[in-house]
Amino acid sequence: MKVYFVVKEPSERTINHFVSSLGNALQKQGCEVVYGLKLLWTDDVFNCNIVHFQWPEYVFGNQKKEFSDNDITRMSHRLIQLKEKEIKIFVQVHNLKPHANKDKNVSRMYELLYQHADVMVHMGNYSRELLQSHYPNAQHVVIPHHIYDDVYSFGISQEEARQRLHLPTDKKIILSFGKFRNNEERQFILNLKSKCIYSPPYGGGAGGEALFLMPGFYRETLHTWNPKKLAVRLYNTCKYKLKGIKFCNDVIPDDLMQCYFCAADVVLIQRLDILNSGNLPMAFHAGKVVVGPDVGNVGEILRETGNFTFDPHDFSSAVSVLQRALTETTQGKENRIYAIEHWSSDIIAASLLRYYHQAPNSAPTPKGGVNGKQ
Numbered sequence: 001m002k003v004y005f006v007v008k009e010p011s012e013r014t015i016n017h018f019v020s021s022l023g024n025a026l027q028k029q030g031c032e033v034v035y036g037l038k039l040l041w042t043d044d045v046f047n048c049n050i051v052h053f054q055w056p057e058y059v060f061g062n063q064k065k066e067f068s069d070n071d072i073t074r075m076s077h078r079l080i081q082l083k084e085k086e087i088k089i090f091v092q093v094h095n096l097k098p099h100a101n102k103d104k105n106v107s108r109m110y111e112l113l114y115q116h117a118d119v120m121v122h123m124g125n126y127s128r129e130l131l132q133s134h135y136p137n138a139q140h141v142v143i144p145h146h147i148y149d150d151v152y153s154f155g156i157s158q159e160e161a162r163q164r165l166h167l168p169t170d171k172k173i174i175l176s177f178g179k180f181r182n183n184e185e186r187q188f189i190l191n192l193k194s195k196c197i198y199s200p201p202y203g204g205g206a207g208g209e210a211l212f213l214m215p216g217f218y219r220e221t222l223h224t225w226n227p228k229k230l231a232v233r234l235y236n237t238c239k240y241k242l243k244g245i246k247f248c249n250d251v252i253p254d255d256l257m258q259c260y261f262c263a264a265d266v267v268l269i270q271r272l273d274i275l276n277s278g279n280l281p282m283a284f285h286a287g288k289v290v291v292g293p294d295v296g297n298v299g300e301i302l303r304e305t306g307n308f309t310f311d312p313h314d315f316s317s318a319v320s321v322l323q324r325a326l327t328e329t330t331q332g333k334e335n336r337i338y339a340i341e342h343w344s345s346d347i348i349a350a351s352l353l354r355y356y357h358q359a360p361n362s363a364p365t366p367k368g369g370v371n372g373k374q
Contacts, residue, residue, distance in 0.1 A: 001356060002032040004048040006059055009035050017148045018094075018278065019054060024150050025349035031356070037061055040078060050356050051082055052090040053117075056109045057098050066103035072112065079116040088359045091117040091138075093127050096275055114138075119359050121352070123276045124297025141355055144301075145276060146348035147285040147339050152258050154286040154336075161262035165213075172210045172326050175264035175288075177257075177279050179216040185270050186217060188318075190243070192268075195319045196326075210326060214270075215260060217247040261286035265332075266325045272312040274298050281343050287336035289328045291321055305338060306331060 003026065010020040023033040037060065039045050053059065060071060082089055091113050098106050114120065114131070117138040122128040123145045132140040162169050174196070180186050193212050218240050220233045240247065252260070261267065267283035269292035277298050283290045284305075292298045294309035302309045308325045310318040 001030075001050070001353070002034065002048045003050040003052055003356065004039060004045060005033065005035050006037065006040055006051060006053045007035055007055070008037060008058075008061070017151050018145075021148045021150050021345045022146060022349055022352070025146070025345035026353060028346065029349055029353055031349075031353055045082070046085050046087065048087060050088050050090055050359075052092065053113050054092050055094055056091075056113050057106050059109065067105035067109055069105065072105055072108050075109065076112060079112070083116070088118045088356070089113075089116055090119045090121060090356075090359070092121045093123070093131065094276060096127065096130070119355060121355075122297070124300050126297045126300050127275055139360060143348060143351050143355070144343055145278065145281045146345045147281045147343045149285070149340075149345050151254055152261075152282070152285065154258055154262055156258055156262040158262055161259040164256070164259050165263055167213070167263055168211065172266070173213055173264045174210050174266045174268050174322070174326075175213045175260055175283075176268045176270040177216065177260060177282075178270075179219050180214070180270065184272060188272060188315075189214060189217070189268075189270055190245075191315060192318060192322065196322055213260060213264060214245065215248040215252060217245055219247075219249055258286075261288060264288055266291060266322070266328075268322065269293065269298060271298075281339060284335040284339035284343070287332045289325050289331045290335065291318075291325045305335065307335070 005019050005023060007019050010023070019035070023035065026033050034048070040051070040059070045051065059075065060067070079089065097110060114135050115137075117135065119139045119141060120128075120131060120135060122131070122140060122142050125142055128140045128142055132138075156164075159169060161167075162173075167173065176189055180189075189212065196210050196212075218236060220236065224230050224233070261282060264286075265288070267279060267286075267288045267290050269277050269279055269290065271277065272293055273295065274293060275296040275298070277292065280290060280292065280298060280301060289307065290302060291308040291310065292302050293312040294303070295312060299309050308321045308328075310321040312318075
């Protein structure tokens, strides 16, 4: 079994560890795994049994901000050729649509891959139920997001982690990890920060203001030749720092990333509109209580595992839920056990490998040709 992940080589730094961890686990189970973007356009791709697409917006590389009509035509022809060779096409449903890129051809690329997929891999029932009626030619399967257990052990004590990050040891800490995507997410967290007062359970004892840890709160660097952009970035950088917000503009190395999760008491997923989140399995693996919006696969998983969800359109529900989460004493330990027992990379790779072997013969090419329309 030879599987091709259509992503940059891991040595060139993938978008995250999702593909490299999964690929390593598949290789341990005897599956040959290859990576790269150029391979898709060579005859060597026809030696693969499976072509597994990940993020449609990156099929031509991170640097490509938009696709031309020729790119769409080229991809359509290649997908047809793969089907003619009876190579099985898998598409991982990370997102329903691009996060921020509004280029119409990026959306067309999503549609094109979805329509040609033999198997669409979902990380929860929410997206499977949403998409299976729209793409009936594909087989729809649910395989949860794995933990990155070949990269992180989360074996650092909370006290040691806080010392490394120069954080107080006597406060409850709420972590919102990852790059904030827009000002709506930033304002949501700022509003929560002003309202969230930790109260100890059962009364008595010292409470106080919880500390919000947000390393990716503002990631715009000051390196730009555009005077207007420079002015805006300077203003925002100063504004947020004057408000006492600490954030990091640099890529956080893996060993330090573990510290952020280990230092926290609660991991808050700050996305208000989301399908999946890599922070969820990481928080579980680190043994932390998780709070997130009751949307997408994220809300479904948090509810099913006894964690905390809020209505993204009701700010008061977020305040209430977060304060309750801060008093939780056992859920974090249960999360870690659950993650190791159900989401290890070896378990998830074994499940995926079974679907690779069992996948139906290539589905018929959808009508509509290169436009990706039926």
